[in-house]
Amino acid sequence: MKDVIYLDNNATTKVDPEVFEEMVPYFTENYGNASSIYEMAHTAHDAIEEAREKVKNLFGAKKSKEILFTASGSESANMAIRGVLKNCENKHIITTKVEHPCVLNTFKELEQEGYRADYIGVDENGELNIEELKSKVTSNTALVAIMAANNETGAIYPYEEAAEIVKSINGNTVFFVDATQAAGKIKLDVQNTKVDLMGISGHKFHAPKGIGALYIKEGTKISPIITGGHQEKGLRAGTENTPYIVGLGKAAELAVQYLEFEETKVKELRDKLEQGILEKVKCAKLNSRTKKRVPNTTNIGFQYIEGELILLHLDEAGICASSGSACTSGSLEPSHVLRAMKTPFTSLHGSIRFSLSRFTTEEEIDYAINTIPVIIKKLAEISPFQKELAQMLK
Numbered sequence: 001m002k003d004v005i006y007l008d009n010n011a012t013t014k015v016d017p018e019v020f021e022e023m024v025p026y027f028t029e030n031y032g033n034a035s036s037i038y039e040m041a042h043t044a045h046d047a048i049e050e051a052r053e054k055v056k057n058l059f060g061a062k063k064s065k066e067i068l069f070t071a072s073g074s075e076s077a078n079m080a081i082r083g084v085l086k087n088c089e090n091k092h093i094i095t096t097k098v099e100h101p102c103v104l105n106t107f108k109e110l111e112q113e114g115y116r117a118d119y120i121g122v123d124e125n126g127e128l129n130i131e132e133l134k135s136k137v138t139s140n141t142a143l144v145a146i147m148a149a150n151n152e153t154g155a156i157y158p159y160e161e162a163a164e165i166v167k168s169i170n171g172n173t174v175f176f177v178d179a180t181q182a183a184g185k186i187k188l189d190v191q192n193t194k195v196d197l198m199g200i201s202g203h204k205f206h207a208p209k210g211i212g213a214l215y216i217k218e219g220t221k222i223s224p225i226i227t228g229g230h231q232e233k234g235l236r237a238g239t240e241n242t243p244y245i246v247g248l249g250k251a252a253e254l255a256v257q258y259l260e261f262e263e264t265k266v267k268e269l270r271d272k273l274e275q276g277i278l279e280k281v282k283c284a285k286l287n288s289r290t291k292k293r294v295p296n297t298t299n300i301g302f303q304y305i306e307g308e309l310i311l312l313h314l315d316e317a318g319i320c321a322s323s324g325s326a327c328t329s330g331s332l333e334p335s336h337v338l339r340a341m342k343t344p345f346t347s348l349h350g351s352i353r354f355s356l357s358r359f360t361t362e363e364e365i366d367y368a369i370n371t372i373p374v375i376i377k378k379l380a381e382i383s384p385f386q387k388e389l390a391q392m393l394k
Helices: 017-023 039-059 073-085 101-112 130-136 159-169 242-257 259-280 307-316 336-340 362-382 386-392
Strands: 067-070 092-096 116-120 141-145 174-178 197-201 212-216 284-286 297-302 351-355
Touching: 017 242, 039 067, 039 197, 039 212, 039 242, 067 073, 073 101, 073 141, 073 174, 073 197, 073 212, 092 101, 101 116, 116 130, 130 159, 141 159, 159 174, 242 259, 259 284, 259 297, 259 351, 259 362, 307 351, 307 362
Parallel strands: 092 116, 092 141, 141 174, 174 197
Antiparallel strands: 067 212, 197 212, 284 297, 297 351
16 A cells, blocks of 8 residues: 555544554453453453543543443434433424534434424634524423534534533533544543533544443433443443453543643644645635634635545545545535535635644655645646636736
8 A cells, every 4th residue: 555644533543553452452362241250251341441431531521430332423422312312301402503414414313203403503713603502592402412623624612611501591401512523632521511421432533443432421311222231331232342442441541641742743733734735825725713623623625626636636645635524525515514604615615624643743744735735736727717716826
């Protein structure tokens, strides 16, 4: 395989070698079923509980028993939303227009099942309309779901403030946060908030794919959506995936250790990439200018140039990036996030997300800064909007 400059870490991340090393014994040596009674099983059970403690620390939770292991961020979101609504008679639910599909599509299904949903808007920088949220919460509101950070723009949402507002209006409303793109990038501290539920996905911070977690504040009424055995205190049936849970625990431990590095070195490299592109490419536009962004993400619109063409040429040059959410990048429809932000049509179809990790190097960023302008110049020469681009690129 050719050398790759991987700038799509919001889609997935490489498994940290330390994480992989921690997992290996639970495939080949300590492979016992954690629910059995013999010593090998006890080893697996203890490893799971140790991982639960580490994941608790990543969430900033009070008790490890508040952590439930799932298979993904999508399962965590479905468990939170549907698991809560099973215990609630109210039929009003609220989310934002820029949520990940695992939340938006679940809400769309719930509307077909008789729920009434409101979708809160954002401004041109992707910042949440708090006043609109205030106006929508009622005595009939069962659940509010607001993400911690947006997967496409990196914009950080004031979920702590939002939770306070919601609870002050209706103390019975359950508040869920999808923190998939926040975990490992910014500090989480659920025990000092009004948040009831928070979901994460391991493969977004250097654990393997196929493992996630859901924080459930003690006392929150929630029912399982996967039924069967007694695992996870009866909330999620199925034999525990010990190696992956161990991997998630190690990744969570490392993520806490690297938070300062994310905020300094990773942010510096992100800013260098962003500034380098904007300086060298005159038709480039930063889609979200908010300072409240996770440190690894930038979303840049290249006006009058087709995003899929940009991605194909980036791939040929050995650069991996994305036109939006990994779950929707196969669609020809423009990003629902950028549409909600009212991003101009001129750059809507040509917007590219670049997302870094702690494994991104300065040499890789330098290569990207030198390569991307060449690609854009080539595509500008064959664009149907050559006249408009010629004025911009003078």
